[in-house]
Amino acid sequence: MPNNKQILLDSRPQGEASVSNFRLVASETPALGDGQVLVKHLFLSLDPYMRGRMNDAKSYAQPQPLGQVMQGGTVGEVVESRNANFQAGDKVVGMGGWQEYSVVDPQQGGMLRKVDTTHIPISHYLGAVGMPGVTAWYGLVKIIDAKPGNTVVVSAASGAVGSAFGALAKSRGLRAVGIAGGPEKCGYVKDELGFDACVDYKQYKDAGSLSQALKEACPDGIDGYFENVGGMVMDAVLMRMNAFGRIALCGMIAGYDGKPAPLSYPQLMLTNRLKLEGFIVSEHMDVWPQALQELGMLVGSGKFRPRESVAVGLEAAPEAFLGMLKGKNFGKQVVKLG
Amino acid sequence: MPNNKQILLDSRPQGEASVSNFRLVASETPALGDGQVLVKHLFLSLDPYMRGRMNDAKSYAQPQPLGQVMQGGTVGEVVESRNANFQAGDKVVGMGGWQEYSVVDPQQGGMLRKVDTTHIPISHYLGAVGMPGVTAWYGLVKIIDAKPGNTVVVSAASGAVGSAFGALAKSRGLRAVGIAGGPEKCGYVKDELGFDACVDYKQYKDAGSLSQALKEACPDGIDGYFENVGGMVMDAVLMRMNAFGRIALCGMIAGYDGKPAPLSYPQLMLTNRLKLEGFIVSEHMDVWPQALQELGMLVGSGKFRPRESVAVGLEAAPEAFLGMLKGKNFGKQVVKLG
Numbered sequence: 001m002p003n004n005k006q007i008l009l010d011s012r013p014q015g016e017a018s019v020s021n022f023r024l025v026a027s028e029t030p031a032l033g034d035g036q037v038l039v040k041h042l043f044l045s046l047d048p049y050m051r052g053r054m055n056d057a058k059s060y061a062q063p064q065p066l067g068q069v070m071q072g073g074t075v076g077e078v079v080e081s082r083n084a085n086f087q088a089g090d091k092v093v094g095m096g097g098w099q100e101y102s103v104v105d106p107q108q109g110g111m112l113r114k115v116d117t118t119h120i121p122i123s124h125y126l127g128a129v130g131m132p133g134v135t136a137w138y139g140l141v142k143i144i145d146a147k148p149g150n151t152v153v154v155s156a157a158s159g160a161v162g163s164a165f166g167a168l169a170k171s172r173g174l175r176a177v178g179i180a181g182g183p184e185k186c187g188y189v190k191d192e193l194g195f196d197a198c199v200d201y202k203q204y205k206d207a208g209s210l211s212q213a214l215k216e217a218c219p220d221g222i223d224g225y226f227e228n229v230g231g232m233v234m235d236a237v238l239m240r241m242n243a244f245g246r247i248a249l250c251g252m253i254a255g256y257d258g259k260p261a262p263l264s265y266p267q268l269m270l271t272n273r274l275k276l277e278g279f280i281v282s283e284h285m286d287v288w289p290q291a292l293q294e295l296g297m298l299v300g301s302g303k304f305r306p307r308e309s310v311a312v313g314l315e316a317a318p319e320a321f322l323g324m325l326k327g328k329n330f331g332k333q334v335v336k337l338g
Numbered sequence: 339m340p341n342n343k344q345i346l347l348d349s350r351p352q353g354e355a356s357v358s359n360f361r362l363v364a365s366e367t368p369a370l371g372d373g374q375v376l377v378k379h380l381f382l383s384l385d386p387y388m389r390g391r392m393n394d395a396k397s398y399a400q401p402q403p404l405g406q407v408m409q410g411g412t413v414g415e416v417v418e419s420r421n422a423n424f425q426a427g428d429k430v431v432g433m434g435g436w437q438e439y440s441v442v443d444p445q446q447g448g449m450l451r452k453v454d455t456t457h458i459p460i461s462h463y464l465g466a467v468g469m470p471g472v473t474a475w476y477g478l479v480k481i482i483d484a485k486p487g488n489t490v491v492v493s494a495a496s497g498a499v500g501s502a503f504g505a506l507a508k509s510r511g512l513r514a515v516g517i518a519g520g521p522e523k524c525g526y527v528k529d530e531l532g533f534d535a536c537v538d539y540k541q542y543k544d545a546g547s548l549s550q551a552l553k554e555a556c557p558d559g560i561d562g563y564f565e566n567v568g569g570m571v572m573d574a575v576l577m578r579m580n581a582f583g584r585i586a587l588c589g590m591i592a593g594y595d596g597k598p599a600p601l602s603y604p605q606l607m608l609t610n611r612l613k614l615e616g617f618i619v620s621e622h623m624d625v626w627p628q629a630l631q632e633l634g635m636l637v638g639s640g641k642f643r644p645r646e647s648v649a650v651g652l653e654a655a656p657e658a659f660l661g662m663l664k665g666k667n668f669g670k671q672v673v674k675l676g
Contacts, residue, residue, distance in 0.1 A: 052609070230605060252605040263604040267568065267590040270616040271390070278608040 006099035038080040045073035045126035070098035119300040127332035128306040132160035137291035139248030144224030156228040160332035167304035210236035307331030344437035376418040383411035383464035408436035457638040465670030466644040470498035475629035477586030482562030494566035498670035505642035548574035587616040645669030
């Protein structure tokens, strides 16, 4: 029975989340029952949605239970199996949570899927070829439903979702414009991810001036917008949306810490006859196979080379998570274990 | 050539609109050309969308041109015709504008449609069996797409659009809840229009307390919302929307005078995975015949008895229009001429 370190949610944040909301504990992994699989985690996924689940309030999903292991996506290797479909050495993606090992029972609803790591580095199954990639795909294909010649914009463009959005948009021949924070991220978005333009929102103090910059980056206006951020950025984009534009509302990280993130010009949704839709990709499992196939091709062929921020060791997870909420990560934030 | 009084847009409002933005002029109606029809207006329609068009800013439609007759819906009687499809005495609905007579050329794109006034009073073709009625129909049927058992809510419930929305919702067996200003309007919405409940927003000082009142009126939450108002009312409704709810965004009268009407809790559109769509009914002409048939049946059968606020005489139009923007009307606002 290997020793297992775990990070629990110890208390719910009052306002901004902090390291004191988490607690590190250790225990032995239990003996496997029939049908169960023991997975040694190689990488943990850190994702903005986790912040919402730390609150007790009504959110997308059930709140993360207090005193239990922080839930989240993981990739790893099977080290022991009492399930005929898995054997030691299999590389797998699952929802193992913030811990070094997990015991999964696939017949009892535990999510575990074997993945091919010959063409795709395993950590990308937490990012570009995983939940964030499918999230970008769903917003672009199912909500924005972009037409040839359209201009599409994504906020947090250097992140896991934003970079996948750009790759998918460019592979469809669309004009892709990113919004990101700082010259380094914007340079990466343009030069490495291949977006047509990137606007550094940190250079603008209000929605009006940011909107002017967007006008230059989007000379034909904006037909589709993928929102990860909310607040001032969303106001600025609304000012540039074309009539009948579509907005995929995926995240509003600006308001996650309980800070108000009001929308100053909601009437633009009316005057521009916009369609806006909030969504969570885990509620649309039917699209995953199609989306993952396309994303796997883009990454496997080298057309899309996603960037990662890698924290090392389970103990580093809380700091890395809190940093990501402040935009300190650069690309998909993961934690490398072992 | 009858003498024709007209009201022109004389200047664009800076902030709140006022009577000084309008100017009354008189002229003779011109002699008819081939194919033209002279219509004597019996009623003018006053509608909130006109306020948006008084601004020069980008809005739904082209701005109302300065120095020209205020555009708007009219019903009237043909007094002279050089068009084979119309003859003196025909009752017609059109877009004659704020004047006593209009010359229409149906072959040159002039809108003119004969209407049956045996079962339906002619003024209702400006309201329940006209543009406002079709607006309500489009929002309920095409955007909210309500399912059996759903609760649907409409703001400005005693108005032309709101009352039609309620009648259409009740005829489908839905739970219909109105939001209106003052006990008299709320009593009318409940007792005469047959809504299941009505909340008087004027009794609540903030979105939180209004939301509490909505909770009582909507014990199963809100599945569909038809928005005419914006601002605090919209925030309060967002707090009560069920997951996967739909919002038809038709008007945001709270912001029409250039006052800010921010949305404080836009993140609720994400956490509740809402769909929101702004629309203008004149861009969906394909649904008009079906919608008008249903609305005509409801009014003709007496199941829906729409209420009107009637101002008398062309000169009364500006005051009546400004009053309507402040909610002083009760039901569809029209101006009776002649």
